[in-house]
Amino acid sequence: xxxxxxxxxxxxxxxADTSVVGVDxxxxxxxxxxxxxxxxxxxxxxxxxxxxxxxxxxIVIMVxxxxxxxxxxxxxxxxxxxxxxxxxxxxxxxxxSAGTMNQIWERRLDCGMKRTRSRPLPAxxxxxxxxxxxxxxxxxxxxxxLSWFSGPAPAFFGIATWLTYVLIYTPMKTRTSWNTTVGAVxxxxxxxxxxxxxxxxxxxxxxxxLVAVLVAWQxxxxxxxxxxxxxxxxxxxxxxxxxxxxTGRSAAAQSVVGAFALLAVLVALVWMTxxxxxxxxxxxxxxxxxxGLVRDSxxxxxxxxxxxxxxxxxxxxxxxxxxxxxLVIAAxx
Ligand code: HEM
Ligand SMILES: CC(C)=CCC/C(C)=C/CC/C(C)=C/COP(=O)(O)OP(=O)(O)O
Numbered sequence: 216x217x218x219x220x221x222x223x224x225x226x227x228x229x230x231a232d233t234s235v236v237g238v239d240x241x242x243x244x245x246x247x248x249x250x251x252x253x254x255x256x257x258x259x260x261x262x263x264x265x266x267x268x269x270x271x272x273x274i275v276i277m278v279x280x281x282x283x284x285x286x287x288x289x290x291x292x293x294x295x296x297x298x299x300x301x302x303x304x305x306x307x308x309x310x311x312s313a314g315t316m317n318q319i320w321e322r323r324l325d326c327g328m329k330r331t332r333s334r335p336l337p338a339x340x341x342x343x344x345x346x347x348x349x350x351x352x353x354x355x356x357x358x359x360x361l362s363w364f365s366g367p368a369p370a371f372f373g374i375a376t377w378l379t380y381v382l383i384y385t386p387m388k389t390r391t392s393w394n395t396t397v398g399a400v401x402x403x404x405x406x407x408x409x410x411x412x413x414x415x416x417x418x419x420x421x422x423x424x425l426v427a428v429l430v431a432w433q434x435x436x437x438x439x440x441x442x443x444x445x446x447x448x449x450x451x452x453x454x455x456x457x458x459x460x461x462t463g464r465s466a467a468a469q470s471v472v473g474a475f476a477l478l479a480v481l482v483a484l485v486w487m488t489x490x491x492x493x494x495x496x497x498x499x500x501x502x503x504x505x506x507g508l509v510r511d512s513x514x515x516x517x518x519x520x521x522x523x524x525x526x527x528x529x530x531x532x533x534x535x536x537x538x539x540x541x542l543v544i545a546a547x548x
Pocket of ligand 1: 274275330399
């Protein structure tokens with residue numbers, strides 16, 4: 216990766232020492248990054264890894280899975296592999312830019328949580344300047360790519376994903392627990408990138424049901440995480456549901472309602488995509504792959520323990536790709 220070009224001296228990586236992290240260290244590093252005359256960027260073996268980590272890669276990959284499935288649901292066997300590839304590449308770049316911008320915004324807050332303090336910005340391994348450049352390049356090329364190769368509607372939904380995630384969700388995290396609802400919409404909008412890129416109508420009911428699937432899924436997914444990390448979130452100043460309502464009743468209710476709503480919307484989608492005995496069989500399959508998440512959300516509601524929350528999180532990460540496979544089968548039979 217030649218971004219760390221040695222001549223003229225460009226400081227892409229700040230001091231890679233991550234042993235002391237905290238707000239002060241970030242501020243110190245940001246100012247020293249601009250005045251440190253001796254700053255000669257060294258080839259850093261972890262640079263590529265850090266650039267990937269900045270994008271929240273695992274979330275991006277799961278988002279791409281949902282974007283691709285939405286394209287298959289919209290077009291079935293008519294879906295051209297090239298159309299799919301363009302939609303995935305554009306979505307990956309826009310999502311990666313959004314993930315980077317979120318980490319730029321929260322670089323100080325991230326120092327306050329064990330889970331996030333070793334990220335490249337709070338740990339001082341990448342400078343603010345280069346993170347902003349990276350985020351801008353990804354965002355602009357991703358949006359241009361989507362609008363050129365996929366069309367105006369997918370580009371619009373790409374921009375909407377970025378803006379709602381960065382400009383509304385991210386600042387809301389320290390203000391109100393409603394942030395999760397906005398985050399759920401951001402996380403669901405890439406469905407419409409895939410759906411419209413493959414020729415689906417912007418007002419098509421199945422496209423918006425796909426959005427509803429992802430919105431519903433994020434409640435058990437995130438309430439599990441928010442419960443597990445409630446102390447860290449609270450200490451760092453993030454107003455997640457279990458922070459403002461520490462009994463866990465609200466997190467539990469949102470998880471159970473989300474899990475049941477998810478199953479209902481998924482079955483509705485199966486019936487709008489397949490018909491006859493295929494729809495019957497695939498509905499049963501959908502119930503089977505979603506059963507674990509429904510069960511674990513109810514278990515969490517009763518127990519409200521870290522272990523039951525962890526189980527619900529893993530169930531969510533297993534249920535989503537499984538349900539996506541069932542939807543793909545429904546679209547292709
Ligand atoms: C309100 C919306 C969401 C919030 C606040 C959220 C938050 C998080 C957090 C904090 C983690 C890290 C958990 C840990 O470190 O143990 C995580 C994990 C994960 N999330 Fe989400 N998420 C949301 C929506 C989504 C969406 C829409 C997707 C993709 C479709 C997704 C996919 C994943 C995956 C694959 C992981 C596991 C990998 C990892 O830990 O990075 N999430 N989520
Ligand atoms: C990253 C990416 C591909 C963004 C595209 C839009 C999108 C899928 C948004 C929904 C996911 C979301 C809110 C994740 C992280 O939460 P968080 O930022 O609160 O997580 P953190 O506590 O780990 O920073």
